[in-house]
Amino acid sequence: MPRVVSIYLPDLAIERIRRADGEGRLSDDLPLVVIAKSGSKRWIAALDHVARQAGLHVGMPAAKAQAIIRDLQMIDADPNGDAVALQRIALWALTQYSPVVARDAPDGIVMDTEGADHLQGGEELMLSGIVNRFHGRGLTARVAIADSWGAAHALARASKRDTVLVPPGAIGRFVERLPISSLRLGPDVVGSLRVLGFQTIGELSATPRAPLALRFGPEIGRRLDQIYGHLPEPIEPTRPVELIEVSRAFAEPIGAPETIAKYVARLVAELCDALGKKGLGVRRADLIVHKVDNTMQAIRAGTAKPARDVAWLTKLFEDRIEKIEPGFGIERLSLAAIMSEPLAEAQQTSSLVDEEVVDIAPLIDIIGNRGQRVYRVAPVASDVPERSVRRIGVATATVGTSWTLHWPRPVRLLARPDLIEVIALLPDHPPVSFTWRGKRRRVRRADGPERIFGEWWTRSSEFDAVRDYFVIEDDDGERFWIFRSGDGIDAATGSHKWFMHGIFA
Template sequence: MLSHREDNTQRIAAMNEAAEALGLRVGLGIADARAMHPDLEVLEADPVGDERLLTRLADWCDHFTPLVAIDGYDGLLLDISGCAHLFGGEDALLQEVVRRLAAQGFDARAGLAPTPGMAWAAARFSGRAAVNIPAGGEGEALTPMPLAALRIAEEAQRKLESVGLRRVGALLNAPRGPLVRRFGRLLVTRLDQALGLVEEAISPRLPVPPLSVERRLGEPISLLDDIKDLLLLLARTLRQDLERRGEGVRQLTLSLFRVDGVVSRISVSTSRPLREPQAIALLFREKFAVLEDSLDPGQGFELVRLAAASTAPYVEKQEDLHGDAVVVEDERFSLMVDRLRARLGDAAVMMPTPAESHIPERQAEFMSFRDWVRQPARSGAHRFVMNGRGSGGAAAAVQQEEVTWSVSPRPLRLLARPELVEAAAEVPEGPPFSFRWRKALYRVSRAEGPERIEPEWWREAAISAARDYFRVEDMEGRRFWLFREGTYDGETMPRWYLHGLFP
């Protein structure tokens, strides 16, 4: 028996069949229950653990349908429309669910019906482990059930019982008007939902992927190499579906269903629509390299599913004389970035984008490569430098236009935040002739400047004063970008900062 605190009183939250046989009921105070049966074993309920377990069961129910919703703290709703034939029919599927749950140690009750309300009532009040209510049989099945089968509040049940209405059958032929006026519209709505007169939709806990392929295995697999081989076969099947739709994948999820009900999900995303099975397999190999030690196969995986969680239109590529698609440099670069992101995370590859600011540290913002290529088209193609060469990179892939940053010479390396230095300079506005940065003293041989940058007066977090920037070179040829904040006015001394380093 499990207990929980309600209104400063410990009450029964759940109990087994032995406790039910003693005449106890959920909601009864623990003190009253012990007074009747002193030998009761009572444990504290664990709502967080129950929720975690129910979520795990919902993952496992993806075996049967992608439309799985969590119902309260003790139930699941599965929409099996179009799925039953895969398991030999509705009755076979129903028995399979109950059998598999029993094998995992659960005492489950299952109801199958044309409506969610009727299935909910059948699972809880039919008195059978598994019951299938045929279409048109909702009224007959509901007649002997208690009012709680309608999913109404306890207060409404007590009001109905006070006037002699104790079973759902007493409400089926009753005039609707008086029921609504006296007991509220929810009562009639719940009744009509169970009967199928009012449509009731369920909200799946996970979005349904537009495309998915799976392989059910007669013998469970546990070796990573077997999973990789099977993944490649699934990717080839998925490619055929994508070609028919004229699409490519942007996000993929590999679901591995263990024999004991544990489900592992591995997701990768792409910077451009992708179809090629080998490229998909490469992305997942990077994921496996990271997850290899944490991916526990247990007694093996019995179902492997590859789902295209997100798709986008795919632009066909010109084939060469051998019939193979021509892979351009842009695609190679995008695939390399996707592999890095799969292994190291989205933040592993960041792209600079212009920002609406003239303050040096705010002129560019960094975003993940995946978000960068999804930006709306600009005027011109972005260009970048890699390994010292200008490259179109992902520019052609995203079909963006060139953006020119017209700024005065800036250092190649800009510090994330300007660092305070101790500088000696000519008064009142001359360049520094020496400065100390990170405990090292640098003597200036040449200087160029100043370049004044005013604060952004329209921003609340604007810099406090104008900056005068100098490009300086020390005795050993090292070049720095420093600025003076403030001026010599006789009362306050300006502060000097190092902001960047030139090559």
């Protein structure tokens, strides 16, 4: 069953203009509107939150808006600029979330994420991650996922929540109360249906189709079938101009796993040949399966570093061929290098002594394509332990900085320090005993304190902050890294509570 994500960008035009205003000509305090025109008519096509609070709305005549607000900032609409921005967003989503991404003009994109959500930690985490990443780039986004494009499109635009997750098979109870304008019908048709007394999709779907088709044609029935998922609505994936892609069409549909594997191997060889002519290696490749019932299925494979090895890339796809559901048959296979990087030919050198070269990239590829996130930990110049590490790609070049430590550090650092109960003599004595996660432990040996000061240049609230760390060992021989918040004397330096922060081997 397909799972479709609709990303709605309600303020794309306004936010694009704000981001492009590098010279600061536009004021953040004054209302900003985008004006569209047709002949002599001029009206508001988009507006910011300041303009909304002032009583303006989309569709209001520009002259009336100027009469209401004297210092109104007005920018002419640029549909081409908005389309280019939307295309860039779609291409970015193509590399991040799904092999099947398309523009849902004029204000959104749509993705088929069937089988791809596990790479993001599940559908719920994927949706919240999408919203957070857009917000981090200064873009407002509302996201919905459902079994059909129509339902996801409607819910993303009708809901006031940032994310809407429709469980598989539950479209009916989510869309029946939506207004009929959510069906992607023309404004004239929507107006006529409202005159007839229809307000919601549920009311319209409960009405016999024949009278509606006789008066309005087949469009209403088609949109209802699409929103409920009864009629497939294929998503034609967007592709960058420079994309390297190979495909194979079949006179007779195929469906046997061994036949699919045979043609996938041939496509991989063709793709590697095309990449070799440009001196590139693939980092992420998508296999698109076009079925005879006008539906598609996609399989994505990634590599830790640029690769052009036909045998290895073939294996990555063959390991996942069993997930392909041919249905009534496959009429075309397409293989595209979504992400590629320069890859130079390596010359084989001979040696009198056999040198064993260990390459863990194949292992990383296998783990990564099974949905696990593989990364390395790199040092960061910071005395605060939780800020002294960051995640980097497995194949990323070695960073220049390193940890400079005079005190031992635990092999496992907790993601967030745990509050513990401690018996200790202030200000500088180590704990005598502590209770962590319900278990009381007596301290046999201790070393410390190691004092770490706050980074006042990072946060002004840390100007007086202090932590005193101790390495302690309990009666069972287990060693822990704990700290006291504060110097044990001045309350301004911390709460004087104790925390567990790490575990030694």
